[in-house]
Amino acid sequence: MTIIQNDAPLKMKVTARVAGLIIGIIMAALPWYVGGPHAVQHPESFWNCLITGLLMMGIAVWALVRKRAYWPGWAFLVLAAWTVVSPDTLSFQIAEMTIAHLIVGAAGIVVAIVWIRRALGRLPKDRPVVRGRTFTECSSTERTLYGLVLVILGVGYLMALSYLYMTHEGLSGKPGLTVQDIAISYYGNRSGTKLEAMLRGPMQGFAPQGDRDQIIAWLKSGASESGYDKTIHPIIERDCARCHSSKSGLKLPDFTTYSSIQQVAKVNTGMSLLTLVKLSHIHLFGIGLVAFVLGYVFTFTALPVWFKNAVIATPFVAIAMDIATWYLTKWDPIYAYTVVVSGVALGAAWGIQIIVSMYQVVFLRVDESRSPN
Numbered sequence: 001m002t003i004i005q006n007d008a009p010l011k012m013k014v015t016a017r018v019a020g021l022i023i024g025i026i027m028a029a030l031p032w033y034v035g036g037p038h039a040v041q042h043p044e045s046f047w048n049c050l051i052t053g054l055l056m057m058g059i060a061v062w063a064l065v066r067k068r069a070y071w072p073g074w075a076f077l078v079l080a081a082w083t084v085v086s087p088d089t090l091s092f093q094i095a096e097m098t099i100a101h102l103i104v105g106a107a108g109i110v111v112a113i114v115w116i117r118r119a120l121g122r123l124p125k126d127r128p129v130v131r132g133r134t135f136t137e138c139s140s141t142e143r144t145l146y147g148l149v150l151v152i153l154g155v156g157y158l159m160a161l162s163y164l165y166m167t168h169e170g171l172s173g174k175p176g177l178t179v180q181d182i183a184i185s186y187y188g189n190r191s192g193t194k195l196e197a198m199l200r201g202p203m204q205g206f207a208p209q210g211d212r213d214q215i216i217a218w219l220k221s222g223a224s225e226s227g228y229d230k231t232i233h234p235i236i237e238r239d240c241a242r243c244h245s246s247k248s249g250l251k252l253p254d255f256t257t258y259s260s261i262q263q264v265a266k267v268n269t270g271m272s273l274l275t276l277v278k279l280s281h282i283h284l285f286g287i288g289l290v291a292f293v294l295g296y297v298f299t300f301t302a303l304p305v306w307f308k309n310a311v312i313a314t315p316f317v318a319i320a321m322d323i324a325t326w327y328l329t330k331w332d333p334i335y336a337y338t339v340v341v342s343g344v345a346l347g348a349a350w351g352i353q354i355i356v357s358m359y360q361v362v363f364l365r366v367d368e369s370r371s372p373n
């Protein structure tokens with residue numbers, strides 16, 4: 001790829017990239033500052049901060065060394081945006097974590113924008129400007145086609161929303177669609193087993209705290225057979241088998257084998273990986289194409305270019321984030337918040353695209369003098 005340069009010697013200020021480096025360092029240091037115990041309890045947020053920070057530092061250093069590199073500004077913007085919408089920020093579990101992330105993320109976004117503007121400023125001023133068409137310059141047949149596709153896709157999106165509502169609503173037992181419902185769809189409801197209920201209740205006295213914690217951790221991780229053989233079986237033998245085994249002579253369920261404990265240890269681990277992969281590829285193809293069609297029609301609207309760019313890019317970012325966070329939610333239910341944020345971003349962008357395009361397709365008068373691209 002060639003980068004078009006000005007004839008003037010390159011005098012790009014380094015402030016934005018140095019600021020980017022500092023932000024990266026702060027981000028990477030954050031998990032150690034905000035309480036050691038926090039890092040131990042939430043290893044995923046620890047790694048999230050650390051990896052994001054290291055990537056930010058790497059990008060800034062790369063841009064300082066390779067002065068002409070054009071993409072680092074955008075890459076930095078993505079990381080800063082992730083800092084703002086990551087589960088650590090949105091879960092509000094640790095107030096100082098949320099605040100720190102919001103400050104660091106916002107600063108990162110500002111730095112990235114300054115950075116990108118500088119990089120763009122290096123493009124020659126006299127490069128040919130390609131003016132995009134607006135609806136006024138489209139033929140009437142094109143406008144008919146665009147209007148109709150907007151109606152069909154708009155109704156399709158409303159149907160998709162209703163379907164989503166009907167399939168997810170009320171899973172947590174509360175009316176309406178809540179973040180908890182989303183978490184249950186992907187992560188499952190792992191506290192709902194009889195074994196956990198009994199361990200927290202009437203059987204509490206039979207096992208010391210450490211053993212109980214281990215059994216509950218095993219349930220939450222999906223109650224696997226290998227886990228049973230390795231850690232759970234010895235605990236059962238030690239604490240429970242004198243009553244819960246065929247040898248005890250009592251008419252109680254036997255827990256000394258994996259198959260027999262399953263009766264009380266069946267956990268709902270949410271959507272299977274296979275279902276997720278199936279849904280992901282259908283969504284990526286389907287939503288990707290819808291985003292293309294809606295975005296394409298939206299390019300004909302008469303609006304400021306920066307705004308159009310942002311509204312066109314949002315659905316693509318949102319789909320990628322949404323699907324990535326399904327998998328993360330399966331791993332940790334905190335990420336249900338990020339699923340919600342990306343869903344809202346997608347809805348907002350498509351809402352703007354459909355409504356504004358529809359309005360302009362119908363009402364935009366031919367006005368040659370006023371048609372920005």
Ligand code: HEC
Pocket residue numbers: 194195198199202203206207236239240241242243244252253264
């Ligand atoms: C002193 C005997 C005794 C010991 C030890 C004991 N239990 Fe129980 N357990 C019982 C009795 C009696 C019941 C049935 C009465 C009830 O449901 O409260 C029962 C019921 C249960 C049930 C419900 C079974 C069902 O299908 O209804 C679970 C689960 C359970 N125990 C788990 C445990 C675990 C785990 C341990 C070991 C940490 C344990 N128990 C140790 C006596 C015992």
